[in-house]
Amino acid sequence: MDRKLKEAIASKLMLLATVFSSLLIFAVVIGLIQKSRPILATHSLSELLLSSSWFPLRGEFGFYPFIIGTIWVTVLAMLFSLPLCLLTSIYLAEYAPAKIRAFIKPLIDLLAGIPSVVYGLWGILIVVPLIKDYVAPFFGYSATGYCLLAGGIVLAIMVFPIIIAVSEEVFRAVPHEIREVSLALGATKWQTVKHVALRAALPGVIAAIVLGFSRAFGETMAVMMVVGNVARVPSSVFEPAYPLTALIANNYGEMMSVPLYDSALLLSALILLLVILFFSIAARIVLLRIERRVM
Amino acid sequence: MDRRKIEEDFFKGLMILSTAIIVGILFAIVAVVVLKGAPALSLSMLTQTPKGGYYLGKGGGILNAIIGSLYLAFGATALSLIIALPVAFYLREYASERFANFVRLSLDILWGVPSIVYGAFGFIIMLYFGLRACLLGGIIALTLLILPIMTRAMDEVMRMVAFELREASYGLGSTKLEVVSKVISRQTLPGMLTAVLLAFGRGIGDAASILFTAGYTDYIPHSLFDPVASLPLAVFFQLGTPFPEVQERAYASAVVLLVIILLTSVSSRLLTKRWSRFVIK
Numbered sequence: 001m002d003r004k005l006k007e008a009i010a011s012k013l014m015l016l017a018t019v020f021s022s023l024l025i026f027a028v029v030i031g032l033i034q035k036s037r038p039i040l041a042t043h044s045l046s047e048l049l050l051s052s053s054w055f056p057l058r059g060e061f062g063f064y065p066f067i068i069g070t071i072w073v074t075v076l077a078m079l080f081s082l083p084l085c086l087l088t089s090i091y092l093a094e095y096a097p098a099k100i101r102a103f104i105k106p107l108i109d110l111l112a113g114i115p116s117v118v119y120g121l122w123g124i125l126i127v128v129p130l131i132k133d134y135v136a137p138f139f140g141y142s143a144t145g146y147c148l149l150a151g152g153i154v155l156a157i158m159v160f161p162i163i164i165a166v167s168e169e170v171f172r173a174v175p176h177e178i179r180e181v182s183l184a185l186g187a188t189k190w191q192t193v194k195h196v197a198l199r200a201a202l203p204g205v206i207a208a209i210v211l212g213f214s215r216a217f218g219e220t221m222a223v224m225m226v227v228g229n230v231a232r233v234p235s236s237v238f239e240p241a242y243p244l245t246a247l248i249a250n251n252y253g254e255m256m257s258v259p260l261y262d263s264a265l266l267l268s269a270l271i272l273l274l275v276i277l278f279f280s281i282a283a284r285i286v287l288l289r290i291e292r293r294v295m
Numbered sequence: 296m297d298r299r300k301i302e303e304d305f306f307k308g309l310m311i312l313s314t315a316i317i318v319g320i321l322f323a324i325v326a327v328v329v330l331k332g333a334p335a336l337s338l339s340m341l342t343q344t345p346k347g348g349y350y351l352g353k354g355g356g357i358l359n360a361i362i363g364s365l366y367l368a369f370g371a372t373a374l375s376l377i378i379a380l381p382v383a384f385y386l387r388e389y390a391s392e393r394f395a396n397f398v399r400l401s402l403d404i405l406w407g408v409p410s411i412v413y414g415a416f417g418f419i420i421m422l423y424f425g426l427r428a429c430l431l432g433g434i435i436a437l438t439l440l441i442l443p444i445m446t447r448a449m450d451e452v453m454r455m456v457a458f459e460l461r462e463a464s465y466g467l468g469s470t471k472l473e474v475v476s477k478v479i480s481r482q483t484l485p486g487m488l489t490a491v492l493l494a495f496g497r498g499i500g501d502a503a504s505i506l507f508t509a510g511y512t513d514y515i516p517h518s519l520f521d522p523v524a525s526l527p528l529a530v531f532f533q534l535g536t537p538f539p540e541v542q543e544r545a546y547a548s549a550v551v552l553l554v555i556i557l558l559t560s561v562s563s564r565l566l567t568k569r570w571s572r573f574v575i576k
Contacts, residue, residue, distance in 0.1 A: 218409020
């Protein structure tokens with residue numbers, strides 16, 4: 001009886017913990033919605049999202065430059081990292097000798113563990129001066145180096161390990177037999193990769209890309225340290241930008257002293273969260289569809 | 296025939312090149328930070344808290360940030376463990392397939408939520424309870440961040456446990472609780488440890504979630520309600536000062552942070568190996 005009682009109590013406690021952790025996401029969404037209400041009540045959504053005038057003291061909260069900043073750095077980061085990551089993960093999974101793989105895999109895991117401030121620090125020490133002294137002058141721009149491009153490069157490096165780790169696993173999970181069929185038909189290794197492995201691995205690769213995207217989209221510290229933080233819509237990659245994440249992190253100090261400011265900042269946290277939610281769920285649906293089609 | 300060979304070589308070359316670039320960047324990051332930070336590292340940096348005029352370049356160290364970061368990361372790891380372990384057990388042994396998938400989906404979504412959002416949410420919770428930036432607030436925000444990481448990692452580890460092992464245990468008349476606590480937990484110990492250390496490493500390196508929840512202070516906190524310094528924020532704030540001496544200390548703080556994270560990852564590998572002795576293969 002004692003064992004049964006223990007079992008009953010323990011299972012209820014475990015259920016409680018499980019329900020709690022699965023409801024957390026709803027708590028976060030509801031909490032942020034509650035706190036964003038005051039600003040949504042006084043400003044129209046189109047004004048908030050499409051206006052460029054950001055003057056909290058005058059009660060003007062236009063998020064447009066910040067939204068554009070976030071989109072630009074994320075897109076740049078994905079543009080830089082995708083080709084490199086795909087090539088590297090294909091190399092590691094299909095071509096690399098076991099020894100090289102055993103050497104590189106832990107290094108990439110290590111890269112994943114480096115904190116974002118360290119990436120930011122490295123960006124300030126290396127990427128920013130490089131852009132200021134070489135890249136921008138080469139294209140005929142003069143820049144401080146603290147710009148969209150620097151943010152994009154640092155973010156690209158930060159998402160490397162995520163995309164590589166996941167997509168490499170995915171490529172290795174592709175059954176050997178279907179590769180051998182392709183090779184036996186006289187295809188070269190690259191043709192096999194291109195037409196067979198890549199195709200079979202597509203759902204997983206998409207998942208890897210979405211993971212990388214979420215990381216880039218929500219990254220705060222590293223981006224904020226190199227991107228310049230000027231609340232203007234940038235007209236080239238050598239101009240500073242101001243992503244939503246940096247906006248929240250930079251202004252939390254004043255947010256309680258200006259009316260509606262706290263509500264505005266928490267609204268930007270809500271926007272970040274909703275976009276991430278949308279992509280996670282969309283990726284899940286796409287994955288289910290593709291899996292059904294492939295199997 | 297020739298064209299295919301050229302294509303093959305071209306893409307193989309491209310792959311090797313991109314792998315080399317990525318590995319090169321990793322080395323460049325570690326090398327630059329260590330080379331810049333190591334000269335500024337000294338015993339007094341590690342053993343003293345900031346003294347008067349520290350942020351103008353005078354004496355003192357970052358002991359407040361080192362201790363603070365350890366408090367925050369240990370606190371959050373312990374709190375997450377208390378929640379993650381039962382959840383992982385429940386998902387594995389108790390939950391219906393549908394419910395388990397729902398919980399996994401919500402944890403996966405939580406995993407992708409940016410840490411700054413957890414910072415903001417932690418801040419809302421603190422406002423609600425009337426707390427100011429403090430150790431407890433930081434621990435709560437960090438726990439939100441690492442809980443999904445730890446839970447999903449544990450969940451994956453438990454999937455590996457052989458079906459027969461559990462069946463054998465049930466066959467002997469064990470309750471579910473006995474199966475998870477005496478068979479599965481022992482069998483997955485190395486993997487569980489990896490999950491915990493993975494979460495610890497993420498927790499100690501994160502800055503955005505503790506920015507407004509933990510605050511920053513020159514002192515070592517004495518209670519859960521004192522503000523607390525942390526290494527990532529020590530890097531960030533010291534880098535923001537205009538004085539080269541202070542910026543060098545930011546580099547040194549980054550080295551300390553890197554060393555802690557490296558130690559965590561190495562000890563995770565070593566301990567996993569040691570503890571694997573008790574696993575039935």
